[in-house]
Amino acid sequence: ARAGLEPDSALERRLPGLRRLGARPYGILGDSHGRHLIRRGQRHGTWLAPLAHLASSASARGLGRADGRSGTGPKVAAALERLLAIDDLPILMKFGQVDIEFVQVFKRLAAGEDRFSPEAFDAFADETIALYVAFLAGVVPAAQRSRVRVLSLFPPALSDDSWREGYLNAHMVAVHGPPDTGDLTARLGRLDIPNLAQRTALHAAFNERLQAAVEVEGFRWGDDFSPWLGGDGLLDPAWLGPAAGRDHHLDLPAARWRALDWLWPILE
Template sequence: MIEMLNSIVAPCSSEVLISAIRACGFDPAEYINSVSDMKNLNPDQATYHFILQGFRENRDFPLGKPMQGISDLLNLPIENKEYQRLLTSGVMVRQFQTAAKSDWDHLIELIKEINSANCIPYIVIGDSHSELYSRFIDDNGRIFVPVNLVCSGATALGLGRKDTRSGFGRRIYEWLENLQRAVNEIPPIFVKFGQVDVEFTSTFRRIRLEKKLFSLPHFADFIGESVASYEKFLTEIRTIGLINICSIFPPTLTDAAWNEGYVNANIAFAETGISPDSISQQVRDLEIPSMRFRTEMHALYNHSLMKMSERLGLNFIDDFSPLVGDHGVVADEFIPGHPGNDHHLGHYYISSVITPLITEHVRQNASIDPVLGAI
């Protein structure tokens, strides 16, 4: 493993790289605890795993503060610049995601720091799927830097309501108002909600209403209710800045995962207040459409999002269609090694789709030369 790492990072030594990674805030103990498949690794093995492979994967663990150690990491004498940029991206994404989940208050100051560093900030607001928009893009020497307000488990349905447990709609509105007062120009904003609605809220509603058989007309009614609440929320914030509405991604949960009673514990409890084990049993009793049909359900929701965006005069970003393959489900190239029981796509594997979309829409606020790539 050491020999492989040395060959990748030459002429820099693996010891120097490991020291730089740890200076960024990487803690092997936190990494080991991120998922069950890491439990048998010791701290050195965990560090090697992250540097060789793990930085490409969608693992949830804290990693330092935004920009901590990044300059030193980028200045290491590594000949393979593509690897160096990808590794740095993996570190920065986790740093910023950690900050976004902990506290939003400091993010306004972070935007000022990004501007002061002659970088271009862009704001991403959404459920956990929005984290896939956290990308550091090198655009001919200008760096686009994401500031992600992560609303884990949030629904479009809840944004326009005052009686939700999370209160994310009001929190987002107040944060944007504070941002308006603090900066001269609002960065481009990407808003991504709705996937939790389609995959989970609609399912939990069927359980509550004891509708074991799937009904497309009932689902269409649910889409209308969800998008109407989303539209109500967006009407309040649409004049704040350049807002881009993102489609929802195609589903990645397999039919087998649903047949086994798949439940995201955090979302299930937030939505129902019922234990995940109880919900899982009730999910197994439901008729769940096939993955291909569920992909079409996501397309129906996206069509409603597109029409809503047109009504509000907002940009609509279709990040769904490029990810769907010839068989009518998410293409294999975007989910290599995906276990089928995770409702998230991998950050690294969809770069070819997401990075150009971000670049195109961030450029609407600035005159920037053609993109070189994401770091």
């Protein structure tokens, strides 16, 4: 899946033959949560052929910045342009989770904002969405936007007890965290953090605003939030696997069949 977008992959030459053999190719660009959209499956003689470019820890708000700390924006733009050049190829975009779960928290640390402010969160969300949509609109011509489906955030997976432990993720801290990490544990301990139900509601509200913003610009929308909820309105523990609550990702093996059931109708 990942090799398909390498410069020497001969992707464009190989795709017609793969399609004749029953391949259903699609593009997926995203942060590490996009791994759940890289799936192999077969239905009625057609098999999924994902062409992926993932940028672990990438921020949606930083994609339009050539000088962003993750340095992934130009690479994502180049991969998106290459996928757009392939006729009849649906493209999925999966960014934003890093911003809401990590970037806004580290910005609170930098500003010394120990108390959680719904107003400050809303302002951060609006700015993130505006920057993300501006990046997409700058790369994707208006006539091509119906091929691009922007996906929602997943529901949050970190439990209340594991929240601070999850934020000590070394890679995420290196990309988005404060320059001085010596007392990070203590500083995180002082933060006022919404509980899991409240964080789930914040994700849902972000998704609603992102959907409205991308649809105004002619992009399509994909609900990757509600399919994962349980009867209590929170992330169903069935998708969490052995690291339940201690990892901000869904569990890949546990979520495999649910992801496939979601992917087929999206791509069709």
